[in-house]
Amino acid sequence: ANMKIMNGREAAPNSRPYMALIKLDGKDEEMLCGGSLIKDRWVLTAGHCDRDGWKKKIILGAHSREKSNQWWQEFHVEKSIAHPNFNKTNLNNDLRLIKLKEKARLTKAVQLLPLPTTYKDPEERSTCETAGWGETEKAEAADNLMEVNVTILDREKCAKHWSENKANITENVICIIVGPGSEDTCGGDSGGPLICNGVLSGVT
Template sequence: MKPLLLLLVFLLCPRTEAGKIIGGREAVPHSHPYMAFLRIKTPTKTKRCGGFLVREDFVLTALEKKAKMTAEVSLLKLPSRKSQVTPGMVCTVAGWGRIGQNTSTTKLHEVQLEIQKDKECLSRFKILYNSTIQMCVGNPKENKTSFKGDSGGPLVCKNVAQGIVSFGKKKGIPPRVYTRISSFRLWIENTIKSFKLQGQD
């Protein structure tokens, strides 16, 4: 059985926290069939994060075996290289991260978030924000966002994975920064192609 390949698109900044759902709601069972829950153990700690299937043997983050496709498990489409999201668009994020500063959950939650203008993140994150490979997500006037535990999960816009939960301010105040998947589409394609060729050896 071939391993499911990890495609790590963005490294989290060490001074920021990544991923929880704040201001959202519990997701209907099987409403996000592409989601993957990951528990990564290191010698000093265990980290939890999300991921999503883009092919039955590829997930944007990590899994230990090939996924079995069923009615409850399916893939999520990736954007084209020229695909764009625009400020004002409303997209969905789902994850198993915390639902409050100190409140954990074992159930998948979801929240709808609005794409922001780049200046919203440039003013908050300065040189950490790069609009070429990142996008600014979450209305600063609303208490809705992703946070600790959801990093690696997808930002889904019209049934297409446009972004990946990345980082933000430690207190979970929106907006937060998401990786722009379209900027990495060529790299993802080449990585998948390389993996397929290795499997033929």
Template sequence: MALMDTFQSQRGNKLDVSFICCTKFPWLATVSTVETPKIGNQKNRNGKTEDQKMALVEIGISAESTPHLSNSSTIIGLGLHTLSKVNKDVQIFKVLKWRKHHYNALTNDNDVQLVQLSGKAKLSNVVKPLELPTTFSDVEPGTICESAGWGRTRNEPGSDSDKLLEVSLPVISRQKCAAMWKPRAQVITKNMMCTLDAAEGKDTCNGDSGGPLICQGQLRGVVSFGPKYCGNPVEPAVYAFLNEDNVNWIKRGMENK
């Protein structure tokens, strides 16, 4: 099952994407390894790199995409807009520690993780923390939410974006999402939420896992997984839902470094 990653409106094999300014999502981070860097080095774009993640004061990321990463070789980049261009605003850190929630690899439940950086990030107009949600009720179906990242722009390897992209996606009910994923034997739990744009094929895609889902100005979800082919009109994108249990776990993890 593919991870979900950029924002794309799929027409044929192409995706309509929107470029955004580096200050719109100042809490986004990139994660890569020393062996296959993606920051400031596009020669390795077709190599094995990791997905984009989001900064939750520390960094909240998808547990599904990171169990193999070693702390010593993992690099976090903050303040990036174009991956191939590293300027004075970009801050690079190593990972001291991963904190994984009670992640279930069979169902992808509780797909949230925290990362402790090797240093303290300096806040600026392109590096800012993202506040945790204060509302925990389900997002109303039909609500238009936003996500962003550097993931694939086509359903093929090597199509990751060099520039930060965003997409707007409508929420669907958990019940509808569960019914659509049932033929694939994928369980949709109370710790998940879903989006689907069947009309235009907009979606997140490979490389966007761990990215944010912002609904009405609040962080409500973390990109978790989706269909093998991004933009599939019968298989929704699935996110870790930041309900009260997940938010309390994040708070405890940040307090107990």
């Protein structure tokens, strides 16, 4: 999903210590993504969170996307591996693993997000949560980490709804709908975790 957190709330500092801020710098533009620290040298993010030839920087322990703090850890990327079946056109299998050049130091503000030992689709209408530094109501990237609750939509209903737009809703896709108002996720939130019942269930 390529989305933005609208009407979300600011996350409490250090409340999501697995969050990674991914900064991609091109010659004339910057791209922000979120990610999840799943091992001390590995970050899970979205497949489309990469650009050939762009400089990549991973920041752990961040609350503000610009202001460093005592917990801030910055890393260069050793390797960036897209899912072998990632499709750039329709974003199917939109997953990527990023290997850090050095190990992350686990602290109060930097922790691993456990991967599920078994996988089951989240139930329809269940509430999940996601977070990121995506755009806010002012169409600007959020300075501080934002979070929002979302609701799971049945995949068949979702596929029917999006068929008019020729969206490819496969078994690898989880559909989410927004709550009251226009809460959602957007650019800058791409790559962040979808957490249902405390378990990683997907990547936005």
